[in-house]
Amino acid sequence: MKTFQLKFMRNRALIRWLQLLNEFEKSPSCTLGELAKVTNSSTRTLINDIANLREYFHGAIVIHTAQIGYFFEEIDHDDYRKQKQALVKDEPIFMILESIFFNELRTLTDWSLILDLSEQALISYLKKIQHFLMPFDLQINTNPVSFVGSEIDIRKFFCLFYYESDINVNTLFPSIYVQDAVIEITDLLETRAFQSSSFSYFAYILYISVERSKRGFTVKPSALLSALVKKNELILNFKELKEIIRRYFHYDFPEEEAVYLLTCIICRRKINSASQSSEAFCQNYNLWPEIKQITADFYTQNKGNSFDEHKDLLWLESFFTVFKLRELLSPTMNVNIDDLNNFVKEKFADEYRKNRQFLLTYPLVKTLYSLDHLDDFCASLTLHMEAIMEENWGSRQTIAVIFEGNEYVCEYAESILRKYLSAHHDMYYPDSNELSHHYLEDKNISLLITNYSEYATEYLLDVETILLKSIPDAADWNRLLNRINPRILRLVVLDNT
Template identity: 20%
Template sequence: MRDLLSKKSHRQLELLELLFEHKRWFHRSELAELLNCTERAVKDDLSHVKSAFPDLIFHSSTNGIRIINTDDSDIEMVYHHFFKHSTHFSILEFIFFNEGCQAESICKEFYISSSSLYRIISQINKVIKRQFQFEVSLTPVQIIGNERDIRYFFAQYFSEKYYFLEWPFENFSSEPLSQLLELVYKETSFPMNLSTHRMLKLLLVTNLYRIKFGHFMEVDKDSFNDQSLDFLMQAEGIEGVAQSFESEYNISLDEEVVCQLFVSYFQKMFFIDESLFMKCVKKDSYVEKSYHLLSDFIDQISVKYQIEMENRDNLIWHLHNTAHLYRQELFTEFILFDQKGNTIRNFQNIFPKFVSDIKKELSHYLETLEVCSSSMMVNHLSYTFITHTKHLVINLLQNQPKLKVLVMSNFDQYHAKFVAETLSYYCSNNFELEVWTELELSKESLEDSSYDIIISNFIIPPIENKRLIYSNNINTVSLIYLLNAMMFIRLDE
């Protein structure tokens, strides 16, 4: 979807991503090679992004250029900026909110000619069709195609373009939606939290706009759970919610509308409750197959990495649901900001082999069930496994062999012991800290020692396969940071 940005904006976004991700100096020549452009283009791009993002601090020197303040919020701000200043994305959003308008009104809104509009729409459709099954029509002005893809695309778009606390939907206030969702949570005991609640509101309000313009998803009766729909329509308090919908939205909350709002969660392969899932494992051959595939996968990972799966069935339930909500929950696929993919990559930097094994086995699971097994879907399912497995990170870290650390000081033994005790308290349990007890010291003796890391306040010549930390005054705060960082460097090897 990044091809919906102009070529220049696309390059500037990649430039900022490089500076944020690597947090180091870059020469213009290196950036030009990485971005496949000229040094002159890099110079112009740097000038533009410095002006566009005054809150970012760019540091230039003979070493090159880097971004100094790389708070997590800053990179999110970058994506919001490129969404906001993209003509293609802005036109798509305008059409979503104003279906049925005249093409001339779009031209007036964006100060473009009719020929330019048709050219832009042609470009939009060309890019969208590479990934999604829908297109924009100007005769009449509407968005047509696979309704699931349309609803997912725009819900994901709104989640990426707007900040978490923003609500850009003028026609639909959030209160009636919150009332409806709270009723669903109450009646189903569905586990709820802040982020899931916001996700559902974005999905439902997107569905409401599509319903308002007369676009409905085809519902396969064989895969639809009528009992869930009937249960909700008979829930105590539904009349009050329906009145709010009528007065606020001018929409009747009848069975058809409720079905369209919750069609993803009323499908038979989605289980709102873990106990219902476990019962279905015994009755439905497909669900049984899904369960046993995931069970075998978890057994393999558990044995290979010596991890005790405390929430085994709960984890399988979540994985099954995730696998059957393709393009029906946010972050399955991204538009510009691959936030979930970045999360997985960061975890993979720490535990590369583990994540590689997870992805391989989950890809096999998806392929065996003949559901979408794209790289983004595998990432999405891997994220569910990593975040929903109880105490996963703790178990993985505890299973790592401890790093042996030697602390030496040219002051006296008491100083070395003081530093070792302090580091032992503040650093993780993945280190064994000791002080040098021999009377003599040589480079050869250090080479032959079993220590992985050597900390000293005097200079030691480089030693192969040893990490040396020299600190003249042994700054404890800096050492804590360096030591913990070295643990993750070890895990990445």
């Protein structure tokens, strides 16, 4: 379960269980010291937790005792997943949030009786929750127990908690009616602006909008944002959109809700959408000349070996435009769950620090954007830039591949290279009678991959050579990946299991 959800939970033992399972899922082999650090607990408590996990998940997982600690193994993945999701069925936060979501509010006394907690214990628990609601500019009221804050901020919290966090038995899902409505709305709008958005995200945003607004909790987008949506004719078919909502959900959908819904959807963009789509998006929605300058200067700071700089700049301009549009709804619309920010800070530490410095010191950024959620801004920007680099950067190389030995080993190893390298590099597969100094020079070979040490020795001075084992293993492929794209090894490391 994600750290974001764990912060809101009350049962300390259950939190430790989920922390242990998270760690085992990341690294099946863990020492006692590593696990104790993760859970911030004593060795005695840890050993007891492991014993309880074995008992609860009996038949679904095995936790082996090893000389250095423990080794985790899944036996029945589906059963393990279902049992893990059921762990939190009695956690107070899920019941409280569901009541707030549907406006079925209860007093502190009522909740005390339902949860079998003293009112003092419940007050203490709600105070803990209050701390974690601060990034969303929300407060929790106790009479009745409810959220106090902007409706857009409340919806942002619900979206993160139910859509971006891990699924469990208490997760709220959009109904089949919501999904059918999304299909009709998408067909109605018939615009490329919606082709980048995730269907599930669209369904969740519509679900949250409908359930909240029909109970009287409506949003109030800014005049600038409403004018921008109308200018681009996103609600040109508002009457038809309203009719779809009425037919499925039996109430009148306000125009302000349509502005909110459509803004959320157009801001959900993918970098692999067509260049024309990104260009049209920037032309239609970037009202701020500063964004182009911010984009250009940020790109100059990070400039590398790109296949298509024009596309890079469009993707970056789209990002800064989306960030501004969401900010027009509310600054909290750009808040991330902790897990994402922590992931970026750990895996892309240098890039994160460099980008944070840019955002902090670049005058136009401070003029145009709120920096109240700087960590979220920086983490999103860093990950977006990493995606651009993976998608569109790199040096196209000319690679010669020659394997010797068992025919099936050779064809298997060559198949792996063809599948994962041929799309981005020029690949040659010379036979031994073709391979020569002249061949390497004539084909302009920059890298030779082989499992035959004689070739590595003979052509070492002509071209860089990667010598794999006669039967390549994970260490070989890691070494090759490191040579081709060292960035990928921050996230993907093969092993020999």
